[in-house]
Amino acid sequence: MVFGMLDGVFFKLGPIPVDHIIFTEWVIIGLIGLIAFFATRDMQMVPRGLQNAFEAIIVFTYDFFTQLMDKEHVAKKWAPLLTTFFLFIILSNYSGLLPGAAGLAGFQPPTSNWNITLTLALITFCSVHVAGFAEHSVGYLGHFVSPSPLMLPLNLVEEIAHPLSLTVRLFGNIFGEEMVIAFLLFMVPFLIPGALMALSLLLGAIQAIVFTLLSASYIAAAAGESH
Amino acid sequence: MGVALGAGLAVSIAGIGGGIGMGVAGGKAFEAIARQPEVGGDVRTLLFITLAFIETLTIYGLVIAFMLVGKI
DSSP: OBTTBOOOEEEEETTEEEEHHHHHHHHHHHHHHHHHHHHHTTOOSSOOHHHHHHHHHHHHHHHHHHHHHSOHHHHHHHHHHHHHHHHHHHHHHHTTOSTTGGGSTTOSOGGGSHHHHHHHHHHHHHHHHHHHHHHHGGGGGGGGGOSOGGGHHHHHHHHHHHHHHHHHHHHHHHHHHHHHHHHHHHHOOSSHHHHHHHHHHHHHHHHHHHHHHHHHHHHHHHHSSOO | OHHHHHHHHHHHHHHHHHHHHHHHHHHHHHHHHHHOGGGHHHHHHHHHHHHHHHHHHHHHHHHHHHHHHHHO
C-alpha cells in the first residue's frame, strides 16, 4: 500500500481479477441505474418527485448541448451519452470524499486510476469519429487533409492528443487531489484536511463539467460544417 | 537525490507557467464581464474550458513528479 493506494483483488471472474476500483465502478453504475429505474417506473403526464427532477435534468442538458453544438439533431443524439459521462464522473469523484475513504478498499474514486479515465476518453474518441461519419459520410475524411494535405501528420497527432489529454487531465486532477489529502491526513489528522476536502467537492464537479464540455465540443467539431 | 530534485522541479516549474497563464486568462475574462455583463455566461463557459487546457499542462508536470517519486 502506497499512500492509500491499495491493490486489493476481491475475487476472480474467470481469468480477470476484479479489484476494488472495478467494484466501486460497478456500485456507481448500479446506483445510477437504480435511481433511473425508480424515476421512470411509474411515469405520469404531470411529473412529481423524482420523475420531475429527472425531467428537469434532461431538459436542461438538451438545451445546453443544443446551444453548444449548433445542430439540434446532433445534440439530441449525443446528449444521453454526455449526460451519463457527467453523472458517472461526478459520482466517481465524490466517492473518495467519504470519511476515511482514502485508505479503505472500495471507496477510492475510480477516476483516480488511469485505466478508467482512458476508457472514458476512448469512448469519446470513438464517438467523435462515429459522429463525423454519420454526419458527412465519406466526406469526413476530407477533414484530415484540410486546409492542405501537408497538414495530415499534424491532424493525426491532434486526433491522438485529444483522448490523451482527456485521460491525463481527469486522472491527474483526481489522483493528485487524493494524494494531497492523504499526505495531509498523515501529517495533521484533524480539521485541516477538511478544508481541502471542501475544495475537492468543487474540483470534482468542475472536472466532470470540463470532461463533458470537451467531449461535446470535439463531437460538435467533427459533426459541424466547413470540411 | 537527483530524482527527488527533479520531481520537485517538474511540478514547480509547471506550476509557475500555469499560474501566469491562468492569471492572465482570468483577469481578461473579468475585464470582459465588467465591461459587458450581458455576455457573462458565454465568457464563463469559455473561461472554464481555457483554464482546463492550461491546467492540463501543469497536471502533466504533476504526473511526471508522481512517476519520479515512485522511482525513489
